[in-house]
Amino acid sequence: MASVIGEPVSAPAAGAVIERRRRPLGNPWRRPWGLEGFTVLYIAWSILPIAVAVLFSFNKGASQATWQGFSTKWYVGGWIQSVANNPELHQAVIQTLRLAGLTTVICVPIGVAFAIGIDRWRGRTSGGLNIVMIFSFVIPELLLAVALFMLVTQLLTFIALGTTAEVAGLVVWNLSWPAIIVRARLVTIGKTYEEAAADLGASQLGAIRRVLMPMLMPAIFASTVLVFASTIDDFVIVEQVSSTAATQPMSVLIYSNVHGGLQGPALNALATIMLFFSLVVAVIGYVAYRWMTRGERKAGATEALTSIAGM
Amino acid sequence: MPGGHVQLQSLTKRFDEVTAVDDISLEIEGGEFFSLLGPSGCGKTTTLRMVAGFEPPTSGSIVLDGVNVARLAPNRRNVNTVFQSYALFPFLTVAENVAFGLKYRSVSKAEITTRVGEALELVQLAGYEKRRPNQLSGGQQQRVALARALVLRPAVLLLDEPLGALDAKLRRTLQVELNALQKQVGITFLYVTHDQEEALTMSDRLAVMNRGKIAQLGTPEQVYSEPTDAYVADFLGVSNLMDATVETSGGAGPCRVRLGEFVLGAEAGDLRATGKVKLAIRPERIHLHPHESTGANQMPGMVERLVFLGSTTQIFVRLANGAALQALERNDGKGLPYSQGTPVRIELPADALRVLPDPGVGVSEIHEETLGDLPLDLATSAAPHS
Numbered sequence: 001m002a003s004v005i006g007e008p009v010s011a012p013a014a015g016a017v018i019e020r021r022r023r024p025l026g027n028p029w030r031r032p033w034g035l036e037g038f039t040v041l042y043i044a045w046s047i048l049p050i051a052v053a054v055l056f057s058f059n060k061g062a063s064q065a066t067w068q069g070f071s072t073k074w075y076v077g078g079w080i081q082s083v084a085n086n087p088e089l090h091q092a093v094i095q096t097l098r099l100a101g102l103t104t105v106i107c108v109p110i111g112v113a114f115a116i117g118i119d120r121w122r123g124r125t126s127g128g129l130n131i132v133m134i135f136s137f138v139i140p141e142l143l144l145a146v147a148l149f150m151l152v153t154q155l156l157t158f159i160a161l162g163t164t165a166e167v168a169g170l171v172v173w174n175l176s177w178p179a180i181i182v183r184a185r186l187v188t189i190g191k192t193y194e195e196a197a198a199d200l201g202a203s204q205l206g207a208i209r210r211v212l213m214p215m216l217m218p219a220i221f222a223s224t225v226l227v228f229a230s231t232i233d234d235f236v237i238v239e240q241v242s243s244t245a246a247t248q249p250m251s252v253l254i255y256s257n258v259h260g261g262l263q264g265p266a267l268n269a270l271a272t273i274m275l276f277f278s279l280v281v282a283v284i285g286y287v288a289y290r291w292m293t294r295g296e297r298k299a300g301a302t303e304a305l306t307s308i309a310g311m
Numbered sequence: 312m313p314g315g316h317v318q319l320q321s322l323t324k325r326f327d328e329v330t331a332v333d334d335i336s337l338e339i340e341g342g343e344f345f346s347l348l349g350p351s352g353c354g355k356t357t358t359l360r361m362v363a364g365f366e367p368p369t370s371g372s373i374v375l376d377g378v379n380v381a382r383l384a385p386n387r388r389n390v391n392t393v394f395q396s397y398a399l400f401p402f403l404t405v406a407e408n409v410a411f412g413l414k415y416r417s418v419s420k421a422e423i424t425t426r427v428g429e430a431l432e433l434v435q436l437a438g439y440e441k442r443r444p445n446q447l448s449g450g451q452q453q454r455v456a457l458a459r460a461l462v463l464r465p466a467v468l469l470l471d472e473p474l475g476a477l478d479a480k481l482r483r484t485l486q487v488e489l490n491a492l493q494k495q496v497g498i499t500f501l502y503v504t505h506d507q508e509e510a511l512t513m514s515d516r517l518a519v520m521n522r523g524k525i526a527q528l529g530t531p532e533q534v535y536s537e538p539t540d541a542y543v544a545d546f547l548g549v550s551n552l553m554d555a556t557v558e559t560s561g562g563a564g565p566c567r568v569r570l571g572e573f574v575l576g577a578e579a580g581d582l583r584a585t586g587k588v589k590l591a592i593r594p595e596r597i598h599l600h601p602h603e604s605t606g607a608n609q610m611p612g613m614v615e616r617l618v619f620l621g622s623t624t625q626i627f628v629r630l631a632n633g634a635a636l637q638a639l640e641r642n643d644g645k646g647l648p649y650s651q652g653t654p655v656r657i658e659l660p661a662d663a664l665r666v667l668p669d670p671g672v673g674v675s676e677i678h679e680e681t682l683g684d685l686p687l688d689l690a691t692s693a694a695p696h697s
Contacts, residue, residue, distance in 0.1 A: 195365050196398035198385040200463065201415030206386075210411075214402045 050275065057268035064265060074269040083269050088245060089253065093273060096249035099163070099238065100231040103170040107227050110171070111178025112220055116208070118179070119186045136176045144173060145240035152241065165241035166249075170231050177230070178223035185219035218292040225285030229278045250274050314376040315341040315466040315499030317362070322371035324357050331357040333523035334371070339467075339501065339516075341376075344493050346502040348510040349520035350546065355503045356471055358520075362501060363392045363469050376466060386415070391460035395472040397452045399444040405431070405455050406440035412463045430462035431455075433492065450481050457492070467499040474509065482506075486513055507547050511535060519543045537579075541667045544591040545677050551597070551636045552674045553590040557666070560585050565661055571632030575608050580665035589667045589674070596663035597638035599626065602654040608661055612636070614653045628657055 057075070061068030076084045083089045118126050118133075136144075148169045152159040159165050193215060197207035235251040242248050248256075250270050257267055317339040324332040332354040339345045347355035360366045362373055364385030373381045380388045391412070399408050409427045418426070431437050434454035444452055453473060460468055473489075474482045490513050493500050504510050510517045511531040518528040519542075527534055527543045538544035541552055558567040558574055561582035568577050568590060577590065602611060611631055618625040624647060626638045636657065640647060649655065670677070 192394055192396055192398045193400065195363075195385070196392070196394060196400075197411070198365075199363060199390075199392045200412030200459065201386045203384075203386055206415075211400060214400075 053268050054272045054275070057265050057272045059265045059268075062264040064268060074265045075273075081264070081266050083266055083273065086266065089266060089270055091246060092248055092250045092253040092270065095163075095247060096232055096251070096274070097277075099166055099170060099234075099249055100228050102163075102167045103174060103231045104224055104228045106167065107171045107174050108178050108220065108224050111175050111223060111227075112182050112216065114175065114179045115182035115186060116212075119183055133176050133179050136173060141173065141236040145169065145237045148172075148237065149240045161241050161243040162247040166238045166247065169237040169241055170234060173234070173237055174227045174230055177226045178220070181223045181226070182216055182219045185216055189215050218289050221292065222285055222289055225281050225288075229281045229285075232274060232277050232281075315339075315343075316376050317467055317499065317501065318372075318374040319358070319362075320372045320374065322358065322361060322373065323369045324354075324361060324366060325369045330523055332361070332368075335523075335525055337518055337525065337528060339499060341466075341499055342497045344490070344500045344502065344513060344515045346504060346510040346514040346517035347520055348504055348507060348517050348546075349526075350505055353520040354523035355505075355520050359392075359469050359471055359501060359503045362467070363390060364388050389465055390467040390469055391463050391465040392469040392471065393453075393456045393460050393473045395475050397444070397456040399452055399455055399459070401444055403443075404440065405436065405442050405444070405447070408444065408455055409459045409462050411459065416463070426462055427458075430458040433461065433496075434458045449477050450485060453477065453485065457489075461496060461498070465498065467501055470500060470502045472504055473502075474506075475504075482509070489513065511547070519546060521546075538591065538665070538667070541589040541591060541670055541674075541677050544589075544665065544667060549594050549637065549639075550591045551594065552677060553634055553636075554669075554674060555588055555590045555666075557585050557588055566666060568664075568666065570610070571630065571634075573610050575610075575659060575664060576661040577664040577666050578661045579663065580667050582666060584666050584668060587669045589669055591665045591667055592636075592659050592663050594625070594637045594639040596660060597636060598658040598660070599628070599638055599640070599649065600656040600658060601648075602656055604656050606656075606658060608664070609656045609658045612655055612657045614649045614651060614655060616651060617647070617649065628655060630657070 056064050056067070058070050058072065059066075059068055060071040060073070074082050076082055083093065114133075118129050121129075148165065152161060152165045152168075159168060189212075193211050194207045197211040198204070202210060233251065234249075235255060238249055239252050239255065242252055251274070254267050254271055254274075319335055319337050322332055322335045323330070335354075335358060347358060349355045357366060361368045361381075364380070364383060364387075368381050371381070372379045375389065400411065403411070406427050409430055410423050413423045413426060427440070428437065431440065434457050436451060436454050436458065439447070439451070439455075444455065447455065456473070470489075474485055477485065486509060502510070502513065511534075514531055516528065516530055517534060519526045519534060521542050526546075527539050529537075534543065535547050538547060538550075544550040545552055553570055555568045555570045558569050560566055561577075564582075565576045565578040566582045566584070567574055568588065570590065575590075580591070581588075599614075600606070600609065612628040614626060615629045615635065616627040618627075619642075621642070623639050623641055626640060626647075626649060628636050628638060630636065638657070
């Protein structure tokens with residue numbers, strides 16, 4: 001201001017206001033170009049290789065490096081090496097879906113029960129179990145896979161290598177998803193709704209069935225999607241405990257052939273199919289989560305995303 | 312009366328080390344509107360939750376129409392609760408919410424529809440059957456919660472700060488409605504609140520709670536105008552509390568108390584008290600006079616602060632001995648003859664000056680205890696202490 005403090009303030013003449021300019025870099029309202037640029041760069045860096053891999057699954061020739069024109073022959077059609085025609089690849093797709101389906105069906109109910117159990121169970125045991133749940137995020141998957149291999153080959157020999165051992169391993173590895181996501185939702189919901197149900201005449205089981213289950217549905221669904229998607233991607237466990245070629249899912253097959261160069265773009269096609277499944281499942285999960293929580297003001301796009309992403 | 316007689320006998324609840332409810336006994340008549348009033352943490356909600364069946368009591372009994380229900384599950388008791396957060400099921404429509412409890416009674420489909428309709432009619436929400444709770448305003452959700460509980464025709468309706476989440480104006484409207492509704496249905500209401508205005512305006516009788524015990528039980532008039540201890544006087548509306556000593560005990564007549572260098576007459580409260588006491592007087596009973604005036608029960612003081620409250624103005628005055636009092640003057644459009652620093656004479660009429668037993672703690676500690684979660688006018692008056 002132009003007037004000095006303490007002096008009588010007279011009306012300033014027009015033009016007496018001093019304009020102060022901000023320093024060029026001192027603008028707090030400017031667009032964050034740096035951050036935006038870095039984000040775009042990061043996304044490009046992570047998507048580009050995938051895009052190239054997908055692109056070459058549509059290559060007319062047998063090369064994974066030189067583009068020779070568009071074709072879907074590596075997916076379907078008479079071509080002997082296409083995914084649809086090659087029994088080995090064909091088998092891998094089926095085995096992947098079978099593992100994902102079985103694991104999800106077994107893992108999610110156990111996880112939900114686990115979450116409700118830990119939530120009810122007060123005291124030290126529940127705290128300990130909580131830490132065990134987080135353990136599976138921390139311990140290396142390879143460790144679990146090797147341990148599982150030892151277990152089923154040395155100790156629990158009645159569990160056969162192959163689908164049984166694979167499912168057992170995947171269930172253990174993925175159990176934390178439903179347990180943690182459903183538990184988080186339980187904490188958000190609180191005990192009041194169950195109390196209200198009991199107050200209105202519902203038994204304990206009745207309150208779980210008529211009130212808690214519908215309210216947990218979004219979380220249960222989100223964890224179903226996650227378990228399914230993460231089983232499709234899984235490699236470390238299934239690689240350890242798969243037995244014959246018949247129990248090799250897509251990930252193992254791609255790994256064992258990528259350097260042998262046997263199938264060429266058919267492998268890209270296989271990877272693309274895997275990617276496609278994961279994406280579809282994630283999108284279904286996101287849309288369904290938004291739809292199921294539409295009655296709740298708080299559950300916005302971000303919550304849906306984070307729940308699906310499992311954070 | 313269709314029953315609804317509640318008797319709490321030596322009811323106690325301990326959580327680990329903390330005693331939330333400490334040996335409470337009280338009796339609620341059928342059809343009565345009874346409130347439990349107190350700051351947060353005084354045990355009022357725990358008491359309600361024990362009656363509802365959400366918490367098992369550590370000891371004592373809850374006798375509902377002659378049956379001790381203390382060990383029964385919530386779904387086996389003929390009481391229903393209206394929760395502070397409403398707890399409406401978000402995935403059900405309004406009608407489905409209201410019908411929820413009827414599914415556990417042997418009631419035909421047709422009757423369910425009729426009764427849901429009647430209940431919604433009762434709370435003035437007819438036509439909202441198909442909405443979901445999140446499409447309703449807070450006040451409407453509150454009404455649905457009420458309908459959901461009333462449709463089961465409970466012997467006792469338990470209300471846990473049901474108006475706590477609403478804004479002041481809506482709260483007033485709903486207070487009136489809730490009261491009218493209670494008279495209409497004739498069901499016993501057990502109402503928990505920390506809002507003294509709510510408790511005073513709505514209840515037939517109320518119990519003021521402090522530290523898990525009942526500090527005073529009576530009609531709103533009794534509890535407000537004849538508080539039996541300093542805590543109740545302070546919690547129920549703004550009260551001026553002062554430390555004083557009894558000069559001459561009154562017996563049948565008025566008693567003389569010493570407040571600093573002044574001796575005043577007091578005609579209310581425990582006139583037989585001796586030794587150290589607390590004096591209480593309501594702000595609206597204090598009169599301010601020009602500083603040259605003389606008369607009985609007057610002391611000199613100085614205006615410290617004026618707070619405009621709308622219909623009234625709160626005047627903080629400081630006594631010569633350092634104690635602060637607040638007076639309340641009606642704003643009648645003439646303007647007040649005081650401003651900050653004006654010397655005045657403060658008159659504490661003997662019939663309004665109440666002698667209360669000394670609880671053994673200072674005035675500021677009592678204030679602190681009653682400051683749990685308080686309405687705005689209390690908050691401003693408490694400012695000098697915080």
